Amino acid sequence: GESVGLHLPTLSVQEGDNSIINCAYSNSASDYFIWYKQESGKGPQFIIDIRSNMDKRQGQRVTVLLNKTVKHLSLQIAATQPGDSAVYFCAGAEWNQGGKLIFGQGTELSVKP
Amino acid sequence: GAVVSQHPSWVICKSGTSVKIECRSLDFQATTMFWYRQFPKQSLMLMATSNEGSKATYEQGVEKDKFLINHASLTLSTLTVTSAHPEDSSFYICSATGLAGDRQFFGPGTRLTVL
Numbered sequence: 331g332e333s334v335g336l337h338l339p340t341l342s343v344q345e346g347d348n349s350i351i352n353c354a355y356s357n358s359a360s361d362y363f364i365w366y367k368q369e370s371g372k373g374p375q376f377i378i379d380i381r382s383n384m385d386k387r388q389g390q391r392v393t394v395l396l397n398k399t400v401k402h403l404s405l406q407i408a409a410t411q412p413g414d415s416a417v418y419f420c421a422g423a424e425w426n427q428g429g430k431l432i433f434g435q436g437t438e439l440s441v442k443p
Numbered sequence: 444g445a446v447v448s449q450h451p452s453w454v455i456c457k458s459g460t461s462v463k464i465e466c467r468s469l470d471f472q473a474t475t476m477f478w479y480r481q482f483p484k485q486s487l488m489l490m491a492t493s494n495e496g497s498k499a500t501y502e503q504g505v506e507k508d509k510f511l512i513n514h515a516s517l518t519l520s521t522l523t524v525t526s527a528h529p530e531d532s533s534f535y536i537c538s539a540t541g542l543a544g545d546r547q548f549f550g551p552g553t554r555l556t557v558l
Contacts (some may be wrong), residue, residue: 364546373447373549374487374538418484429540429547433486443472 341385342440349407351437354421356401360422364431365405366395367416374419382424402417407439446470447539457558459536462522467536472517474540477547478510493520520525522552527557547555 343371355363361382366374378389380396380403387394393406407414417438421431446469458460466476475494479487479548491507492513493499501507511523520539524531538547 331506366549371534372537373552373556375549377547386497407459429491430477430492431547433488435486 339435340438341438342442343410345410345412345441345443347410349410349414349439349441350403351405351407351418351420351439353403353434354401354403355403355420355422355432355434357422357424357432358401360432362423362425363394363396363403363419364423365392366419366421367414368419368436369416378420409440410441412441412443414441420427445541445546446549447537448487449535449537449553451553452551453554453556454516455556455558458528459526461523461525461557462523462527464519464535464537464555465519466522466539466550468518468539468541468548471541472550473520473541474517475536475540476514476520477514478520478522479536479538481536481552483487484521487536490522524554524555527555531555532557 333342339365365377366375366380367377378392378394380387380394386398396403419436420434423431448467450465456555478490481487489502490556491499491501491512493512495517499512514520534552536552540547
């Protein structure tokens with residue numbers, strides 16, 4: 331069935347290092363992907379998105395890479411800061427299916443000062 | 444812009460009672476609203492999709508008679524958990540899409556605890 335999964339449930343990095351969070355998806359029809367950050371007790375916060383006609387998109391300190399051949403996407407956070415500590419979810423959707431999102435399991439990022 | 448609010452932010456109720464959670468889009472008209480449930484240390488699971496003025500579409504395994512969804516206006520959707528039981532304790536999150544229908548904007552969530 332459709333699923334979006336993450337390779338690692340936890341990731342610990344040193345402040346200032348770069349972080350890479352990975353995500354695999356199974357639905358070949360998914361053509362829109364989003365990364366969310368969720369802090370404890372709060373709703374998901376949009377970080378960055380990418381359409382399937384792109385393989386890379388950059389934001390402020392974040393980059394999303396999409397490899398449709400192997401159905402994989404990643405979120406790179408440059409110069410990770412303590413405020414980046416949170417759970418990160420990837421989500422995929424079929425654009426013509428009403429925007430319904432399928433969320434991955436999440437990766438908990440812990441930044442050590 | 445694109446702010447979604449939820450009320451209440453947390454609620455504690457006795458088993459067997461019903462609880463209503465509101466989801467509002469504050470500065471845009473939400474043609475579609477989504478309701479998710481999230482258990483501790485787990486991901487968000489979509490419960491249902493609602494469009495203004497029409498019946499909600501529930502995901503497989505979600506009891507529509509237990510989780511009543513009403514989307515009466517373009518800025519308000521409500522989720523009522525009927526005859527709540529301890530296993531319904533969870534974090535309920537709504538999201539909304541605007542007229543452009545692209546990005547989902549998430550609310551802050553409602554923590555439900557059923558005693």
